Amino acid sequence: WIDAPTRVGDLLAKGVLGAENGEVIVSDSTTVNLFKLTSAILDGREGALLTDAGNFPTDRYVLEGLAAGRGRELRLFEPADTLHGPSPEDVAQAVAHADVALAVISHVAYSSGALADLKGIEAAAGSTPIVWDLSHSAGAVAADLSAAGARYAVGCTYKHLNAGPGAPAFLYVREDAQSALRSPIWGWFAQREQFAMERSYDPEPGIRRFLAGTPPILGLIAVQEGVKLTAEAGLPAIRAKSESLTELIVTYHDEHLAALGFELGSPRDPGRRGAHVSLRHPLAWPICRALIDRADVTPDFRGPDRVRLGVAPLYTTHVEVFDALERLRGLVELGEHELVDAAPSRVT
Amino acid sequence: WIDAPTRVGDLLAKGVLGAENGEVIVSDSTTVNLFKLTSAILDGREGALLTDAGNFPTDRYVLEGLAAGRGRELRLFEPADTLHGPSPEDVAQAVAHADVALAVISHVAYSSGALADLKGIEAAAGSTPIVWDLSHSAGAVAADLSAAGARYAVGCTYKHLNAGPGAPAFLYVREDAQSALRSPIWGWFAQREQFAMERSYDPEPGIRRFLAGTPPILGLIAVQEGVKLTAEAGLPAIRAKSESLTELIVTYHDEHLAALGFELGSPRDPGRRGAHVSLRHPLAWPICRALIDRADVTPDFRGPDRVRLGVAPLYTTHVEVFDALERLRGLVELGEHELVDAAPSRVT
CATH class of the missing domain: 3.40.640.10 (Type I PLP-dependent aspartate aminotransferase-like (Major domain))
Known part of the structure; x- marks a missing residue:
């Protein structure tokens, strides 16, 4: 050892x-x-x-x-x-x-x-x-x-x-x-x-x-x-999958989340970003809490206004990412993030 | 966490x-x-x-x-x-x-x-x-x-x-x-x-x-x-057992090991020592190697001339300590430490 x-x-x-x-x-x-x-x-x-x-x-x-x-x-x-x-x-x-x-x-x-x-x-x-x-x-x-x-x-x-x-x-x-x-x-x-x-x-x-x-x-x-x-x-395969996973987030953002007040906080070109995507929203903190408490999705809140979605290319699947995005969209559409305890805590 | x-x-x-x-x-x-x-x-x-x-x-x-x-x-x-x-x-x-x-x-x-x-x-x-x-x-x-x-x-x-x-x-x-x-x-x-x-x-x-x-x-x-x-x-019970375990080593040393060229390298008063005992011997290094390789006993060699025997009072038993000492005595009496590869390695 x-x-x-x-x-x-x-x-x-x-x-x-x-x-x-x-x-x-x-x-x-x-x-x-x-x-x-x-x-x-x-x-x-x-x-x-x-x-x-x-x-x-x-x-x-x-x-x-x-x-x-x-x-x-x-x-x-x-x-x-x-x-x-x-x-x-x-x-x-x-x-x-x-x-x-x-x-x-x-x-x-x-x-x-x-x-x-x-x-x-x-x-x-x-x-x-x-x-x-x-x-x-x-x-x-x-x-x-x-x-x-x-x-x-x-x-x-x-x-x-x-x-x-x-x-x-x-x-x-x-x-x-x-x-x-x-x-x-x-x-x-x-x-x-x-x-x-x-x-x-x-x-x-x-x-x-x-x-x-x-x-x-x-x-x-x-x-x-x-x-x-x-x-x-192998990193080439991992990189290819991570580009594909983050591209799914960006595409979904453009089609469904931008209309809900989100803004892309990451580079649009997959060659210019790593394996996570930041979605900016004025209510990012309660949205993160609601994702954890009510949707079994674990993002990172990164102040002041970012919902950071990390994808682990080694094991995160496209279906998991799609499901997480659907839950995110659903809870914001229903206003569920307005129902959570929005008191600050040390970690999202 | x-x-x-x-x-x-x-x-x-x-x-x-x-x-x-x-x-x-x-x-x-x-x-x-x-x-x-x-x-x-x-x-x-x-x-x-x-x-x-x-x-x-x-x-x-x-x-x-x-x-x-x-x-x-x-x-x-x-x-x-x-x-x-x-x-x-x-x-x-x-x-x-x-x-x-x-x-x-x-x-x-x-x-x-x-x-x-x-x-x-x-x-x-x-x-x-x-x-x-x-x-x-x-x-x-x-x-x-x-x-x-x-x-x-x-x-x-x-x-x-x-x-x-x-x-x-x-x-x-x-x-x-x-x-x-x-x-x-x-x-x-x-x-x-x-x-x-x-x-x-x-x-x-x-x-x-x-x-x-x-x-x-x-x-x-x-x-x-x-x-x-x-x-x-509880520390009082742990301390009492560690004094008893180290005292067993000291007593055994006096009765059997001193005659084989060992010298006590730790305080004799149990109130003045912690939960390990050092036995000094000019051939401490090959003795440590022989204990590990041939007797399934794991000491620490501490240079230049110490065989350090640590007892873990929480789980080391008196019988285990006695057996280890018997094996130590036996292998030195038989000269088994003269048979091991005495080349230095990073850990005993």
Whole structure:
């Protein structure tokens, strides 16, 4: 079990991320991995931290905390096209200032589902390090990290890799960039000859240097199985099905939901979105509650006005998506969302 | 599930640690929790970091990393009596220098099993913060944190709380000390009104401010069950049984093992040790290998010369301990440890 973080990391690298053996570990949470990786990069680079204003909260918070702790600036940029998210041109412009230390960008935007041009942004960023957050893409959209020239990434395994809530996350560093980085958390699982125990800290030369405490084996086994199933199905087939499933939502929206006050909050071109679709509606919160309480459909509410419908291409069927949309339409037509307790709660 | 870190934390606080509701979360690893807590304390205090030279490797490494990152000194002190570990007098002397920011001390020493006088050390430390590592005591020895006046602690759940390798760890901060501290990892699970998502970081007022990413639910459920069983058995009964089990090892050592070149590496007084016993022997490594390979007994090798025998008082029986000792004696008498492959491996 002691090698599970790299063994499962290798499965993930080869089967899902398009990376090489020895470039990925599975450990800790996405938040902790993002902290370790961005902190390590900042040790070697002056300048501001950069991300887009619509990036996932924990990404913004981690950067905000690092900026505060190091007396750096956190710069949030607005993409020219907010629906489609950061473009290569946006990133080229944002890093054109010589004082950018690094940027953190999500491959698929949590709110709109917009798919970023990973390869194009890497090229546009030049020597400025981009840390990719693959949480909303890993297992649903191929990242092809090696081919795209990506150097750094983190991401979760509990969304499209199906490893269960809070399953351990992953951290990717391209082989040639590993030895220059040192995690800020000096833990015993990163120590060379770990069980000698009597010496000063001397981290492993490879990707293991980003480990910290004892790896969470129960969660790692769930990741392993999720990755195996994903790799077996193959990302091209998964991607094709996810495009078809989200296209069904978009078509149904146009035909039946737009008339009920919904607005598409995701890119219309299937090639520009990941595996979820946001439908905007002024009463999104009670609609989400009604879907859960009265229709056995589980969306995510994403404030202030989004009903986010995630499809898991590995097992969600077209019939299930169609049924969910029919129930959504039916309950809004009948005004059932006006009958639910609309008091806020922590999760939809 | 979203409240599992505090819900399981409350169970642990009341049933095992002698703390109050709202003072404990279960999240991340011991290493990451120690990093978060010591880093937060260092934000408010000048001076050196202190621990004893025999403390667990990850504790030393985390402090070494923090010291390096902040330009502080890491001071390792040798207890006057290394077998019995840090005493209140040792700590009083070490913190007498006005420039100590904090000290990290293990309640039970990983190597010798020595039990520290938690209450006495807290009193001796005065206003200097002590962060307790309860990894080797939680679930086997009562810490009685509130009664002892302890302010800060971390610890694992996979040793005597039986939650499985790498199960999420715990972090304790006494209620009155919480609001002054801010975790260095600003994650979305620590954010007030977490799902509003559109604002700057504003951490929860209570212990939740030390959360980071999504809590590992699979591991948390295992912790919950381990804690429930431990609380049901009750720490006084567990402690009485562990003293009796370790006393059996000590007695057997004196009668049969000392003659084979073993030396007791743990305190002789059962009141001064936790729930494991170290037996020192020049050939400890091949003896550990032979126990595993040829006798179906699983010790831990702890370098350079210790066979560490951990007893899990909740379910290890006296007969099992006696049988293990008989097998140990038998194989050393027959020289079976000279027949194993003594090449080093990462874990015993």
